[in-house]
Amino acid sequence: MSVQDDLTAVERSLDGLVQAVGKLEARIGGGLDVRRVRSDTDHLRESLALLRASLAGGAPPGRPGKAEDEMVPIPDTPYNSALWTDAEDEGLGAKDRHAP
Secondary structure, eight states: OOHHHHHHHHHHHHHHHHHHHHHHHHHOOHHHHHEEEHHHHHHHHHHHHHHHHHHHTOOOOTTTOOOOOOOOOOOOOOOGGGGGGEEEEEEEETTTSSOO
């Protein structure tokens, strides 16, 4: 079997898992534990799509045209000081209060 065949088999198994979780959810309700399992199956589906894309040599889904080593320019100009109005220094608290 090729890698593509293996990926297709995993997708079919995952589809069966999603259906089984749906039946379980219908039977016992949508409590926290069931929602967690459903979330896990969604993450598995996303991870499998990422794996398929990486094996195909393409960019990961959801990030078209963005290369991993693309440089992002950061300006040297200082930030606007109004952004820090009423901000507290980490570990020191507010200016008008004493540290413990």
